[in-house]
Amino acid sequence: MNPRHRPYRSVLYIPGSNTRALEKARTLPVDAIIFDLEDAVAADGKRAARETLAAALAEDGYGPRMRIVRINGLDTPWGRDDAAAVREMRPDAVLLPKVGAPSDVDALAEITGELPIWAMMETPRGMLNAAAIAAHPAMAGFVMGTNDLAKDLGTRFRADREPLLTALGLCLLAARAEGLVIVDGVYNAFKDDAGLDAECRQGRDMGFDGKTLIHPAQVAIANAAFAPSAEEVDLARRQIAAFEEVEAQGKGVAVVDGRIVENLHVATARETLAKAEAIEALQTE
Numbered sequence: 001m002n003p004r005h006r007p008y009r010s011v012l013y014i015p016g017s018n019t020r021a022l023e024k025a026r027t028l029p030v031d032a033i034i035f036d037l038e039d040a041v042a043a044d045g046k047r048a049a050r051e052t053l054a055a056a057l058a059e060d061g062y063g064p065r066m067r068i069v070r071i072n073g074l075d076t077p078w079g080r081d082d083a084a085a086v087r088e089m090r091p092d093a094v095l096l097p098k099v100g101a102p103s104d105v106d107a108l109a110e111i112t113g114e115l116p117i118w119a120m121m122e123t124p125r126g127m128l129n130a131a132a133i134a135a136h137p138a139m140a141g142f143v144m145g146t147n148d149l150a151k152d153l154g155t156r157f158r159a160d161r162e163p164l165l166t167a168l169g170l171c172l173l174a175a176r177a178e179g180l181v182i183v184d185g186v187y188n189a190f191k192d193d194a195g196l197d198a199e200c201r202q203g204r205d206m207g208f209d210g211k212t213l214i215h216p217a218q219v220a221i222a223n224a225a226f227a228p229s230a231e232e233v234d235l236a237r238r239q240i241a242a243f244e245e246v247e248a249q250g251k252g253v254a255v256v257d258g259r260i261v262e263n264l265h266v267a268t269a270r271e272t273l274a275k276a277e278a279i280e281a282l283q284t285e
């Protein structure tokens with residue numbers, strides 16, 4: 001699979017201390033896992049969680065799922081030891097919480113070396129420095145931390161997320177300018193399927209690659225929302241065919257379903273097909 005088309009529809013947090021959840025994740029149809037050493041683990045369980053997680057990753061069995069480890073901040077009592085341990089665990093990426101500036105990423109890269117770094121985007125300072133953080137050479141992905149952001153901003157939780165839209169948009173702009181993956185924040189009410197579905201669709205329409213999740217029951221909804229639908233795949237195929245036909249006649253504009261199709265729309269159509277193929281490939285692995 002071309003890494004550029006790797007799906008990130010569902011990115012599930014798993015507390016690094018929860019052996020049952022670590023086991024269960026080997027069977028869940030998620031695109032990526034965030035093994036958490038930060039907020040999902042109580043202070044007195046941090047060391048044990050690091051060891052539990054190291055053992056789970058050594059045993060592996062996570063198949064094609066991308067493996068990301070979220071460490072504690074480097075300004076906490078656990079962060080530097082987490083970073084050193086993660087270097088040995090050899091996941092696909094390390095996730096740094098509360099990134100405020102590129103210097104935070106430098107500090108982690110000094111410990112984790114060549115390991116790709118993802119950033120939790122969840123502080124007002126991080127929002128204002130999003131472009132510079134995204135441009136850091138070790139940076140590979142952004143994860144929105146909408147709970148911490150709402151806390152720091154003093155915003156209320158609203159179904160339409162209007163108070164957070166500026167921040168979400170800023171991070172999207174920064175990520176896309178640098179070709180990074182970017183996944184949306186979690187939906188806390190994990191038994192509210194309709195609310196999750198609406199929030200997934202909002203994030204998808206904004207341009208996010210997928211959604212971070214906290215419970216297995218959320219996986220199917222995110223996978224469906226962030227995958228191209230059968231109608232979208234069909235339209236993409238028809239757009240490509242129509243454009244190739246007019247192109248052969250020396251023209252640059254086709255019309256499909258009453259809408260113009262130019263080369264830029266064909267590029268989007270090809271991306272849609274590539275994404276659908278990558279998802280299919282993942283399902284057969």
Ligand SMILES: CC(C)(COP(=O)(O)OP(=O)(O)OC[C@H]1O[C@@H](n2cnc3c(N)ncnc32)[C@H](O)[C@@H]1OP(=O)(O)O)[C@@H](O)C(=O)NCCC(=O)NCCSC(=O)C[C@H](O)C(=O)O
Binds near residue numbers: 015022
């Ligand atoms: C929310 C939970 C505490 C609920 O746990 P529980 O009561 O055990 O749920 P269930 O009984 O319904 O669980 C059913 C089975 O599913 C497994 N399970 C549960 N959660 C997970 C999971 N995350 N990954 C894998 N498997 C999971 C249970 O073990 C049960 O299995 P079985 O025995 O086979 O039936 C719990 O879901 C949970 O702890 N979720 C993760 C919370 C978390 O990670 N929080 C931190 C990340 S969110 C964050 O930090 C946001 C960000 O930083 C920000 O600022 O916004």
Ligand SMILES: [Mg+2]
Binds near residue numbers: 039097120145
């Ligand atoms: Mg957070």
